[in-house]
Amino acid sequence: MVIGERKPFDEIMKMIEGHNKIMVLGCGGCVTVCLTGGHDEVRVLSSQLRMARDKDGKPVEIIEKTIERQCDPEYIEGVQALLPEVDAILSMACGAGVNFMAETYSGMAVYPALNTTFVGGSKKEGYYVERCQTCGDCKLYFTAGICPIARCSKSLLNGPCGGSTKGKCEIDSEVDCAWQLIIDRLKSLNQMDRYEDFMAVNDWRSNRDGGPRKMIREDFQR
Amino acid sequence: MSEEYKSGSKLEKVLRAGQFAVTGECGPPRGADPEVIKKKCALLKDKADAFNITDNQTSVVRMSSIASSVIMMQEGMEPVMQMVCRDRNRIAIQSDILGGAALGVKNMLCLSGDHQKFGDHPQSKNVFDLDSIQLIHTVKKMRDEHKFLGGDEIKGAPKLFIGAAENPFADPFEIRVPRLAKKVAAGVDFIQTQCIFNLPKFEEWMKQVVDRGLHEKVYILGGVTPFKSFGMAKYMANNVPGMDVPEELLKRMKDTPKEKQAEEGINIAVETCFKLKEMKGVAGVHLMAIEWEEKVGEIAQKAGFLPRPQL
Amino acid sequence: MSEFEPIIVAFCCHYCAYGAADLAGSMRLEYPPNIRVVRLPCTGKVTPVFLLRAFEKGADGVYVAGCLEGDCHFIHGNLVAKPRVNFTKKLIQEVGLEPERLEMFNMSAAMGPKFAEVAREFYDRIKQLGPSPLNKKYHGASAAA
Incomplete structure (x- = not known):
């Protein structure tokens, strides 16, 4: 699978600066399996972002959503209806997913929340190694x-x-x-x-x- | 080996004449001042047949090995231009080979190169388009077939004596001789080994080399490095990957009073030289006095290697 | 301005800390009333999401109380919880909250006095730290003051 690692929180905060309504979009593929960009991680990151922005007196509204795969047009289309409500997508997919989102939705800012690190597998739960x-x-x-x-x-x-x-x-x-x-x-x-x-x-x-x-x-x- | 010289380098002539060869080493400076090399050259001149010019060793940026080789030649000495696969793809490698040969370089050492993690630019991207064995193959193809890797004809093929390194002490030990065989099959002419401290292990390796008859196909120069101090010996034992320093040598250095340690280091190196000279299949020594160039002459003198033959 | 009274959420395992809380009550041991207990079947159920949500909703302090190590009813649930709590400390630190606002404790169901002691100590700790910047009540009050 493709392994990703969440970007440093401060870097993510900088990317969404100036956006007041965003979608944090998870991917149900590899990054769910490697515990970095799935449903749970969307909830964690969203919660963190809301708190940090609240604290700074610049609250952000977040739509939390996770789709089956961000590297497949069939599933990407599924978020279209929600787009008028947000002004940026923070994608928690691998780099491929971020590219697909960006290519699909012109006029919508798409930011990466992860660093895509390598193709590998898990040695044990929560421990991933490069193999290809x-x-x-x-x-x-x-x-x-x-x-x-x-x-x-x-x-x-x-x-x-x-x-x-x-x-x-x-x-x-x-x-x-x-x-x-x-x-x-x-x-x-x-x-x-x-x-x-x-x-x-x-x-x-x-x-x-x-x-x-x-x-x-x-x-x-x- | 054929009558005609492959490169006509002094090193090749010495080895072909059946003389026990001696090579040294010279690290280029971290600046553009040619005087630094000239000073080192003055210390090394006539103390060995040829001198390796390292190529950004330990991944630290230094003056290029081609340029430094040219400066050495201007001083009337013969360089062995080192080339690592870490920093160049096959286009740059072949281009540099042509350039080096055009400027008069006659010996070349093919290396993989230390990982950039150890150097001053750990952030850099490494290349490793080729590995060291493929590099040997490349140089041989250019020299003997007059062809680039891509297959095109070379007009004015480079004449180079092809060298490579081998570390008899690295793991896995059992493939160290097969690996040498691979280098020989790829077309290497001479081998300089990693610093030899563990002589019994080197002898064991050398025996396997001789058993396979590899010593008749490639000249093997044993690597010798003098310890400057007990501290250096300990550092090499513990911090340099692929280095094998036996306990008794460490003890011998440790038991020597501090002011005599440098002398003892030289003694050990000279003893190693004697042993290597007697060992079947060993065609020479490679003296690596790391940032201690002034001692190469002393070791060569004490080991009875001087004066060097004039060929 | 009213004196700061922290909101503390305690995620308690049904098999140990929750029982200990019950025992503390029966023993009529006093501990601060600020502790809001959330009962879990096992602390292994805790995820960073739980803990973050509590902070997001304005909790000043959060702790997880599970069985003594080696005594988990589900074999190793409390050992699952421990690194998750430590991980979540980093997450709240990234947000700008003190990691000390989150802690994990271990106790058995028989340790009523320990439950009261942990509650008092944690209360004191949070009192010292002051209100969470996300606690709307005090955040608003201090801004007005």
């Missing part, structure tokens, strides 16, 4: 299911650097060395011979470097 960098050319076959692009701090494709120590990365002793994990897995799978295959210079066109990407299912096009 959406490079667009999956190499996990060669690396026993552990991604060196997302998990090696230098995205090295041909093995660990000289800073790998006791299974940890040179940048932080809390960070696993991705190549140690890969080697351990290759060994356990009896695939160590794969390590010595030279991983050729990468084609980064499938990555963001090739410009904004899209994916089209032809059988759904009319």
